[in-house]
Structure formats: structure tokens, C-alpha cells
Amino acid sequence: MFVKEADRPDTSPGPHPVDFVRAAVIEDIQSGRFEGRVHTRFPPEPNGYLHIGHAKAICIDFGIAAEFNGLCNLRFDDTNPTKEDVEYVESIREDIHWLGFDWEDRLFYASDYFEQLYQFAVQLIKAGKAYVCDLSPEEIRRGRGSLTAPGVPSPYRNRPVEENLDLFRRMRDGEFPEASRVLRAKIDMASPNLNLRDPVIYRILHASHHRTGDRWCIYPTYDYAHPLSDSIEGITHSICTLEFENHRPLYDWFLEQLGVFHSRQIEFARLNLTYTVMSKRKLLELVQAGFVSGWDDPRMPTLCGLRRRGYTPEAIKNFCSIIGVTKTNSLTDIALLEHCLRENLNKTSPRAMAVLRPLRVVIDNYPEEQVEQLEAVNNPEDPGMGTRPVPFSRVLYIERDDFREDPPRKYRRLAPGREVRLRYGYFITCTDVVKDPDTGDVLELHCTYDPATRGGAAPDGRKVKGTIHWVSAAHAVECEVRLYDRLFAVEGPSDVPADRDFKDFLNPESLVVLTGCRCEPSLATAAPGARFQFERIGYFCVDPDSTPDVPVFNRTVPLRDSWAKIEKKLATASR
RNA sequence: UACCCCGUGGUGUAAUGGUAGCACAAGUGGUUUUGGUCCACUCGGUCCAGGUUCGAAUCCUGGCGGGGUAGCCA
Numbered sequence: 001m002f003v004k005e006a007d008r009p010d011t012s013p014g015p016h017p018v019d020f021v022r023a024a025v026i027e028d029i030q031s032g033r034f035e036g037r038v039h040t041r042f043p044p045e046p047n048g049y050l051h052i053g054h055a056k057a058i059c060i061d062f063g064i065a066a067e068f069n070g071l072c073n074l075r076f077d078d079t080n081p082t083k084e085d086v087e088y089v090e091s092i093r094e095d096i097h098w099l100g101f102d103w104e105d106r107l108f109y110a111s112d113y114f115e116q117l118y119q120f121a122v123q124l125i126k127a128g129k130a131y132v133c134d135l136s137p138e139e140i141r142r143g144r145g146s147l148t149a150p151g152v153p154s155p156y157r158n159r160p161v162e163e164n165l166d167l168f169r170r171m172r173d174g175e176f177p178e179a180s181r182v183l184r185a186k187i188d189m190a191s192p193n194l195n196l197r198d199p200v201i202y203r204i205l206h207a208s209h210h211r212t213g214d215r216w217c218i219y220p221t222y223d224y225a226h227p228l229s230d231s232i233e234g235i236t237h238s239i240c241t242l243e244f245e246n247h248r249p250l251y252d253w254f255l256e257q258l259g260v261f262h263s264r265q266i267e268f269a270r271l272n273l274t275y276t277v278m279s280k281r282k283l284l285e286l287v288q289a290g291f292v293s294g295w296d297d298p299r300m301p302t303l304c305g306l307r308r309r310g311y312t313p314e315a316i317k318n319f320c321s322i323i324g325v326t327k328t329n330s331l332t333d334i335a336l337l338e339h340c341l342r343e344n345l346n347k348t349s350p351r352a353m354a355v356l357r358p359l360r361v362v363i364d365n366y367p368e369e370q371v372e373q374l375e376a377v378n379n380p381e382d383p384g385m386g387t388r389p390v391p392f393s394r395v396l397y398i399e400r401d402d403f404r405e406d407p408p409r410k411y412r413r414l415a416p417g418r419e420v421r422l423r424y425g426y427f428i429t430c431t432d433v434v435k436d437p438d439t440g441d442v443l444e445l446h447c448t449y450d451p452a453t454r455g456g457a458a459p460d461g462r463k464v465k466g467t468i469h470w471v472s473a474a475h476a477v478e479c480e481v482r483l484y485d486r487l488f489a490v491e492g493p494s495d496v497p498a499d500r501d502f503k504d505f506l507n508p509e510s511l512v513v514l515t516g517c518r519c520e521p522s523l524a525t526a527a528p529g530a531r532f533q534f535e536r537i538g539y540f541c542v543d544p545d546s547t548p549d550v551p552v553f554n555r556t557v558p559l560r561d562s563w564a565k566i567e568k569k570l571a572t573a574s575r
Numbered sequence: 576u577a578c579c580c581c582g583u584g585g586u587g588u589a590a591u592g593g594u595a596g597c598a599c600a601a602g603u604g605g606u607u608u609u610g611g612u613c614c615a616c617u618c619g620g621u622c623c624a625g626g627u628u629c630g631a632a633u634c635c636u637g638g639c640g641g642g643g644u645a646g647c648c649a
Binding site: 017019023043044045047077079080082083137140141144145146147148149150151178179181182191192193194195197200201202203204205219221222223226242243244245246247248249267269274280322323324326327328329330331332333335336338339340342346347351377380381410412413421422423424425455456457464466467468469533535536537538559560561562563564565566 | 576607609647
């Protein structure tokens with residue numbers, strides 16, 4: 001009744017469970033707490049690139065707004081000029097748009113409110129609720145007490161209002177060096193919640209801000225700026241992650257003390273995925289230490305990395321919908337993400353044939369100069385995508401994996417004397433194997449074809465066990481293929497023994513580069529970003545590194561491979 | 576050791592005092608010109624102990640386990 005059908009990603013029939021955040025929103029609509037309004041915000045700090053964990057938050061923030069006929073603002077939480085940069089602002093905007101969300105004309109910055117936040121602070125001082133503290137960072141830390149011991153009041157805690165006002169103004173005017181003084185909220189040094197032990201709300205930072213330049217040398221802290229920014233924008237539901245749960249009393253305190261519009265903060269559990277890391281610090285470390293090529297390395301869980309890898313926004317959004325929203329700390333199997341990806345790609349990707357590790361095949365009884373254009377279906381899941389011609393000739397390449405001199409049990413592909421179907425081509429039978437006399441390596445296969453099986457169907461009803469893909473040697477385009485796999489070799493790289501570094505668990509085979517691959521000619525002109533299913537192998541997309549001479553394909557995700565499972569089982573059974 | 580939060584199959588979630596369900600993963604079989612897709616089936620769960628109740632995954636109490644919190648980061 002409240003959730004608009006069209007905006008709900010999950011369109012399956014039956015009753016739809018409502019997560020606890022949406023339940024809270026519904027409750028507020030029904031009680032009239034915000035006059036029925038729903039207004040959320042996505043508040044990234046521009047100090048890094050967005051990753052799939054942020055995508056979850058974006059889907060919640062923008063998704064809930066859309067479902068309840070509300071609005072969602074994009075607000076950069078730019079209160080710390082020492083860590084932030086416009087480079088990040090740009091990428092964040094691009095990534096949100098790529099996902100398919102839009103903030104329209106509601107692009108804001110916490111720094112837009114610096115003057116107003118300053119005035120609020122003055123108001124707090126006048127009310128005796130904030131004071132300038134001259135203690136050093138170390139002294140403040142010690143005075144805060146510990147998890148079990150109460151803090152001790154600062155000697156400056158009862159500074160007269162006039163003196164606080166004067167000092168705070170002079171902090172703003174730049175009279176004092178960094179870290180010499182701060183403005184603190186006067187709350188409760190004995191509170192069991194450490195966030196309430198007179199938290200710092202303004203610090204002196206003689207740093208140039210990416211938007212306000214040198215206009216300010218005092219900057220508000222997150223705890224202070226966030227609730228007030230929400231209030232200024234009229235945000236009804238301030239949805240954030242679990243680590244801010246202990247900050248909620250402080251969030252509420254500022255709004256109550258100042259008597260301003262009171263947003264409701266709701267916290268949910270952040271996303272964790274197996275075989276990767278999600279912390280900005282660790283991702284930055286991987287980039288800086290050169291373990292990956294950059295923030296957009298296709299192995300990164302960043303949105304730009306996933307985009308370059310070939311992920312679709314639809315797959316990511318559907319994944320975010322499926323995992324739900326709860327307060328339970330969890331570790332989601334990346335297989336679920338890959339499932340969503342394949343589900344989307346299967347329906348949308350045109351098929352093509354590419355041979356990653358080529359093995360030359362000569363069809364001895366096929367005419368020397370003959371070339372046929374065979375018709376291949378572009379997507380069996382969507383006949384509307386049509387067909388394309390694929391050239392066939394006497395010399396082909398097939399996948400080395402598709403030939404075995406001594407085929408194991410259940411192997412359905414090519415072997416000496418065996419007949420297989422070439423996809424959309426002919427039945428061929430292997431008649432001879434040419435090997436390097438020194439190494440024994442298979443160099444080339446000789447086969448015969450059955451002209452009656454053109455297109456892959458046998459008029460006599462004869463069956464073959466296997467169908468393999470191929471390219472015509474004379475027509476194939478040489479290309480590079482980058483096989484990407486999970487970044488880490490262990491499920492929980494963030495949760496390794498204390499004496500080990502998470503980087504020790506990187507998967508040494510997370511990238512395997514194949515050169516000299518061959519793809520069908522229709523792929524020669526594919527534009528960067530274009531996605532394909534290479535039949536029987538996986539989903540691939542064109543990398544920006546591609547040149548007109550050599551296209552470069554990234555493996556987005558392999559196809560499910562039941563043969564690999566059988567082979568593995570045979571291997572373990574024989575041991 | 577203080578406060579806050581969380582404990583449902585291997586994983587992610589639903590059931591809002593009334594039949595523990597879905598998805599992924601795993602396994603078995605069927606269809607198939609992709610060992611893909613699709614279809615069918617199987618496996619497997621309420622942290623523990625008390626209490627309230629006709630009835631508890633759900634409410635209460637106490638344990639146990641996990642996470643968060645002592646930045647002038649967000």
C-alpha cells in the first residue's frame with residue numbers, strides 16, 4: 001500500500017516483507033511524525049571511491065525515497081579538508097548516476113552550512129552548552145577516562161560564556177595554532193556512552209578546503225555537522241551504518257539543545273563480501289602498494305572497478321535488494337552477487353565465439369579456398385536480438401581444453417576418432433594428431449567434416465555428445481583476454497590472525513593475462529564497455545585498453561561449469 | 576571490565592504470539608546445437624536454560640557467543 005509497485009526492484013509475486021528501516025518509515029508516515037514526508041540523503045565523504053557497500057546504502061537511501069514518493073539528497077560530508085579532494089567528488093557523482101539514481105537539483109555539501117553551523121555553535125556557547133577547551137589532544141584523551149572509568153572534567157569546562165565567545169571567535173579568526181584549542185559540547189564526563197563525554201565539535205585546521213578555500217581555519221566534526229546538516233535540509237530519515245549507533249544520543253542531543261527540526265537516525269549493518277575487503281583504508285593500501293592497477297582495477301569491489309569488470313547496474317541493484325536490510329553483522333557469499341550478475345547478463349548479453357587457448361584444426365576434406373557464412377543466434381534467451389553470420393573455412397582454431405588425446409570418463413569433447421559438433425557449423429571427426437616430436441605437445445589436429453550436417457543438425461538423426469566453439473583461422477581477430485578471479489584466496493581477508501597482514505592472502509591468480517587469443521570477426525569493432533557472452537566460457541566486456549589492432553576483453557564472470565565439477569570429483573576419486 | 580547492538584539451515588534473509596518459508600551454495604535427475612539457460616527433486620535451521628501462554632523463533636529473566644565504542648576521522 002505504501003510501496004509503489006513500479007519502484008520495487010523485487011517483482012516476484014506474493015507478500016513482500018518490509019525491512020525494519022522501511023517499517024520505521026511506514027510507522028512515521030502513519031503517525032504523522034513528519035507530516036507524511038519522506039526525505040533521505042546519501043552523505044559520502046569525498047575521500048575515496050565508492051564501493052559496493054556504498055551501493056547498498058545508495059539503494060536504501062534513494063530506493064526508500066522513491067518508494068514513498070519522497071526525495072533523496074546527495075550531500076558531501078566534507079568537514080575534513082585534510083583528507084578530501086575534488087577528484088573524489090567527481091567519481092562519486094559519476095558512480096551514483098551510473099547506478100541509475102539521481103539527486104536532481106539537490107546536490108549539497110556540509111561545507112555549504114559552515115556559517116550556519118558556526119552560528120549554532122555560538123548559540124550553544126551562549127546557552128552554556130559548549131566551551132573552548134585549551135587541553136592538548138593527549139590531555140583530552142586522558143581526561144575522557146576509559147571504557148570502565150568515568151572521565152574527569154576539563155579545567156576549562158566552566159569558562160564564562162563571554163570568554164568562550166571571545167575565544168571561539170578568535171579561533172575562527174586564525175589567532176591560534178592547530179590543536180591548541182577546541183570547542184567542546186558540555187554534556188556528561190561520566191556518561192557510560194563515551195561519545196557524550198564532552199565531545200569535540202570544532203577543531204582548528206589551517207588547511208585549505210576543496211570548496212571553501214582558506215575562508216575557514218576551524219572545521220566542525222562529523223558528530224556535530226551531521227545532525228545539523230540533516231536538520232537544515234529537512235531530512236526525515238537519516239539512514240546510516242551500525243557504527244554510528246552509539247552516536248545517536250549525541251545526534252539527538254544537538255538537535256534538542258538547539259530546538260531545530262529533528263531528523264530520525266536509523267542504523268543498518270554494512271555489507272561484507274567474501275573474498276574481498278571493503279574498508280577504504282585497505283582498498284587505498286592495495287592501490288598505493290601496486291597490488292592492483294588502480295581504484296578501477298577490475299578486481300576491486302569499487303563501483304568503477306566493477307563497472308570496468310563488466311558488472312551491470314541492474315545486477316548490483318538486484319543484489320542489494322536481495323540481501324535485505326538488517327542490523328545483523330554478516331558476511332555475504334560473493335556467489336550471490338555473481339548469481340545476480342549471471343542472471344542479468346544471460347538475458348542481455350549477445351553471444352559470440354572466442355578461443356582463449358587456440359589449437360589449430362585442419363578439416364582435410366573441406367575445399368581449400370572455400371568460405372561459408374554460417375548463421376549464429378545472438379541470444380537464445382531473446383530471439384529479438386537476431387542472428388549474425390560467422391565465417392567458416394578449412395582451417396579453424398578450437399579450445400585446447402576441448403581436445404584430449406586420452407579422454408577421461410564422461411568427457412564429451414573431441415578426441416582421436418571421436419565426432420563432435422562445431423557450434424552452428426558441422427560435425428567433425430578427429431582423424432590425426434600432429435605432435436612436436438621433441439616435446440610431445442599437440443600442435444595441430446586433422447579432422448574430416450560431414451557436409452550433410454551444415455548448421456549443426458544431422459539429417460540422419462545421428463547424435464554427438466559434445467558441441468564445441470571455434471573460429472576460422474583466416475578470419476579470426478587476435479585479441480588479449482584478461483581472466484579475473486577473486487582478489488583474495490580466503491573468504492575473510494579482513495579477519496586474519498593478528499600476526500598476519502590481509503595482503504598475505506591475496507589470490508596470486510586473481511589476474512591471468514592471455515595473449516594470442518582469437519575471436520570471431522564481429523567482435524573486432526566492439527566499443528569499450530560492450531558486454532558479450534563467449535559461448536561455453538563466460539561473460540566478457542571490452543576493456544578501455546583495447547586498440548584497433550588488438551581488442552582487450554575482461555572476463556566479468558565465468559559461466560557455471562558442471563564439467564569442472566565432474567573433473568574435480570574424478571580427480572579426488574582416483575586419489 | 577562499562578555501555579550499546581545482534582544471535583533462524585553452510586551463506587543471506589522471511590515468519591511482527593498460531594503450519595519455520597524463500598534465495599544462494601551443495602547434491603541428484605530431466606531438457607538442451609553453450610557441460611550455459613531452464614525444469615524437477617534432495618540435503619540442511621530457530622545459541623542455551625528457565626519463565627509467561629492453550630500455543631514462543633517471536634514476550635520476560637539469566638547465561639553463552641559475536642560485533643561496536645576510549646580520533647581534534649567519518
